[in-house]
Amino acid sequence: MELNKIDTGISTKEMILNIVLYKEDPNYPTVYRYFRRQEMPKQPIVERIKNFNEVALGFEPDQAIMEASRCLQCQDPQCRRGCPVGINITSFCGYVREGNFDKAISVIRESNSLPAICGRVCPQESQCEAYCAMGQTGSPLAIGALERFLADYELKKGITMPSIAPITGKKVAVIGSGPAGLTVAGDLAKLGHIVSIFEALHTPGGVLAYGIPEFRLPKSIVAAEVDYVKRLGAKLETNMVIGKIFTIDELVEMGYQAIFLGTGAGSPYFLSISGENLNGVYSANEFLTRCNLMKSYLFPEYDTPLIVGKEVVVIGGGNVTMDSARTALRLGVEKVHVVYRRSEQEMPARREEVLNAKDEGILFNFLTYPLRLIGNSRGWVEKVECGMMELCEPDETGRRRPVPIPNHSFTIDAQTVIIAIGQGPNPLLSKVTKDLETDRDGRFIADEWGRTSKRGIWSGGDVATGWADATVINAMGTGKRAASSIHQFLTTGQW
Ligand SMILES: Cc1cc2nc3c(=O)[nH]c(=O)nc-3n(C[C@H](O)[C@H](O)[C@H](O)COP(=O)(O)OP(=O)(O)OC[C@H]3O[C@@H](n4cnc5c(N)ncnc54)[C@H](O)[C@@H]3O)c2cc1C
Secondary structure (H helix, E strand, C coil), rough: CHHHHHCCCCCHHHHHHHHHCCCCCCCHHHHHHHHCCCCCCCCCCHHHHHCCCCCCCCHHHHHHHHHHHCCCCCCCCCCHHCCCCCCCCHHHHHHHHHHCHHHHHHHHHHHHCCCHHHHHHHHHHHHHHHHHHHHHCCCCHHHHHHHHHHHHHHHHHHCCCCCCCCCCEEEEEECCCHEEEEEEHHHHCCCCCCCCCCCCCCCCHHHHHHHHCCCCCCCHHHHHHHHHHHCCCEEEEECCCCCCCHHHHHHHCCCEEEEECCCCCECCCCCCCCCCCEEEEEEEHHHHHHHHHHCCCCCCCCCCCCCCCCCCEEECCHHHHHHHHHHHHHCCCCCEEEEEECCHHHHCCHHHHHHHHHHHCEECCCCEEEEEEEEECCCEEEEEEEEEEEEEEECCCEEEEEEEEEEEEEECCCEEEECCCCCCCHHHHHHHHHCCCCCCCCECCCCCCCCCCCCCCCCHHHHEEEEECHHHHHHHHHHHHHHHHHHHHHHHHHC
């Protein structure tokens, strides 16, 4: 490959800045950094809207090397600060640049037990990539795509297991097998503790298994990463609803010296408007669970059909909305409308997924909110009556507050309505556990190390307080900190 002949795809300004900043580094030819940011190939739009196969297809090895060569190898890398689990990004990129993929993935594995998942669903644009120095002069390094490439490379060739510390004999119970629970379990199993994960559903993985669709996160990838945590030594029991089968206090009596609650936020919020009980109205949680976990998209191979009309309205603006809308489209719906009360700029969904949804033909109604759902005489939803909003001053979330415009309403035909306006924790565990404090939304109150109000009980991920966004990597970050605090407690008794 002749580097000088490659179309670098960056502006003269970027090139000059790069030369000024980095020309003194004799070991690292600046020309490498002039490649355009590599984008992952995707399934063509006309094909992908008819199937549930993964949309993004991943880097080829040459592309990964080219992309990693753009890393500036900063002396004080900020990207690592943007990663809640603290992956040494410059180090793994250095190895990719040399084509040493084995070493590169081993660097990632030091901090992250679920790299194939994070490489696919992490909002890198607001985390590691937002801190990348390359972003100041052009496009940040495609860190997520590189992580995914390495994780897939390793899955294909077989994962090299790390060494496990000698068994300590200390028993830990992890409630919930989402990213928070899996991280705690993996980290503590590596340290030699006896870890049992209790999962309420029949399939492990939490939202990764029941929420995020196959076309964004194949379930074989989730299964492989769960398997890795099991191979580290964690025992997994499914169909175990803690709070019903055993209480937390009973687990303590059974000899568990530390308990981590990573039970997520699986209870959907509703709109409290007229018509919400009509047939054809789903919570996004139910809709996605039926599709992902009960495999209704594989009907009739799986005898679990999901009834959707020709037109679907999805209400909300986050990742859950995008996933519901794109799932509905793939089930054969003719028109999918998203109804969101703020403007596109305020949408919390990942930008990449909003663009994918637009490319696929999802219709967006911004500054719009549902007034009521209108049904037919047989009790099925037929239309959504909507009002219009305008944006005023920012609210406590920093986003501009939507305010209804009087006398502006219209209807959208819809035989299926999916409500995706957020979810909170299931109250089961807090109800049956004494001395476990929660906030007004029912989240367990936990400090930065995940310690709750009850000695010996930690919590993290979506069910706990103390962090901003509900993301996979944030859940993992809380799990990592809790694991280190639990380890200290088990080895020194210090709470
Ligand atoms: C549809 C959807 C799409 C998303 N997309 C993205 C994305 O693209 N990127 C991103 O970063 N984040 C995304 N998120 C958010 C992210 O998935 C969550 O923040 C993350 O999964 C939280 O992890 P967790 O481990 O705290 O909980 P969860 O993943 O919710 O896992 C909790 C687990 O605990 C189990 N459980 C609950 N109660 C009990 C009990 N009493 N006993 C035993 N087990 C119990 C549940 O069954 C579940 O398996 C998405 C969320 C949804 C719903």
